[in-house]
Amino acid sequence: MEHPSMVDLLLETHIDLERQGPGSFEAIEQALAFLGPLDQSSKIADLGCGTGGQTMFLAQRLPGTITGLDMFPAFIDRFHKNARSRGLEERVTGIVGSMEALPFPEHSLDLIWSEGAIDNIGFEKGLSHWHGFLKKGGFVAVTSPSWLTAERPAAVERFWTDAGSRLDCVGDGIETMQRCGYQFIASFALPEQCWTENYFIPRKAAIDRLLEKYAGDETVLDYAAQNQYETELYAQYSRYYGYVFYIGRAI
Numbered sequence: 001m002e003h004p005s006m007v008d009l010l011l012e013t014h015i016d017l018e019r020q021g022p023g024s025f026e027a028i029e030q031a032l033a034f035l036g037p038l039d040q041s042s043k044i045a046d047l048g049c050g051t052g053g054q055t056m057f058l059a060q061r062l063p064g065t066i067t068g069l070d071m072f073p074a075f076i077d078r079f080h081k082n083a084r085s086r087g088l089e090e091r092v093t094g095i096v097g098s099m100e101a102l103p104f105p106e107h108s109l110d111l112i113w114s115e116g117a118i119d120n121i122g123f124e125k126g127l128s129h130w131h132g133f134l135k136k137g138g139f140v141a142v143t144s145p146s147w148l149t150a151e152r153p154a155a156v157e158r159f160w161t162d163a164g165s166r167l168d169c170v171g172d173g174i175e176t177m178q179r180c181g182y183q184f185i186a187s188f189a190l191p192e193q194c195w196t197e198n199y200f201i202p203r204k205a206a207i208d209r210l211l212e213k214y215a216g217d218e219t220v221l222d223y224a225a226q227n228q229y230e231t232e233l234y235a236q237y238s239r240y241y242g243y244v245f246y247i248g249r250a251i
Contacts, residue, residue: 004214009223011074013206020050020075021116022195022243023143025057027188031141034186034247035111038064042110045069047099047130048117052079052092058113059083059092068094069102099126104133114142116243119165123173127180127248134250140182146170146244148189156237159230173246182248190243200231 004012014020038044042064046055049068052075059066068079079094097103099114100121112134118126123144130140145160147169160167168176174184207224214220 003217003219006219006223009210009220011072012210013203013227015051015074015078017051017199017202017206018053019199019202020053022190022199023054023115024190024194024198025054027190027194027245028054028057029061030188031186031245031247032058032061035139035141036137036249038062038110040064043067043104043108044111044113045102045104045109045133047102047112047114048120049075049079049094051075052082052094054113054115055079055092055094056082056086056088059088060086062111064091064110066092067104068092069097069099070094071096071098100129102130102133106132107135109133110135110138112138112140112142114140116143118142119144123168124176124180127177127182131181131250136250138250139185139247140177140250141245141247143190143243143245144173145241146173146189147241148244149240151240153237153240155233156241159233167241170244173244177246177248181251183251185247185249187244187246190245192238192242194243195234195238200234203227204231 040063044064044066046066046068049055049070052068055066055068070076073096076094076096083089083092112130145165145167147167170187177184207227210220211224
């Protein structure tokens with residue numbers, strides 16, 4: 001058996017999970033309540049869509065067509081399978097692409113949705129780039145890791161910096177959204193069960209299967225340890241940070 005890479009393990013862990021990051025259908029409903037009306041002609045993009053668990057839910061709640069975009073072909077293959085299994089393939093399409101170079105016509109989208117992905121390219125960079133693809137009055141709804149208190153534990157800051165991301169306070173996130181050309185509409189933090197029950201627990205079960213499959217493999221052991229550390233960090237410091245939904249309208 002070949003030794004898997006960290007990317008291989010990431011894909012194998014998440015390919016069968018309903019979600020590839022923290023969140024919930026209840027949080028999606030809460031965010032949707034802040035959006036203006038959409039219709040059958042509306043065009044929606046879900047950026048960093050993964051296998052599309054949240055995309056399919058959006059398609060069942062919203063009219064119009066949805067394009068999911070993700071950098072991993074394996075996720076998009078599963079995305080298409082999930083759309084077909086739900087009879088949504090006429091309205092939901094997945095494409096392989098980059099959030100930093102969107103393949104859509106300028107000012108063509110009514111809604112850009114993105115959960116747990118924008119911080120991979122930077123909150124301000126993402127909002128700034130994506131603005132040009134929204135129609136005037138179009139909506140953006142994204143989750144991004146944010147400080148929830150004025151206190152900033154060093155261990156948390158170090159973890160997110162090492163992961164290639166960063167945490168800003170919610171107020172800074174709102175100001176960034178406004179600076180990038182959006183009217184700020186609402187923000188709210190995801191509750192803890194979005195991390196624990198909906199993500200960490202199913203992820204651990206998947207990683208346990210990998211530990212059995214690749215018994216003794218040093219890369220797998222390191223990967224499992226990193227994920228366990230993230231889980232323990234959140235358990236200790238969840239009151240200080242979390243994912244926050246930011247909702248805005250292009251002006």
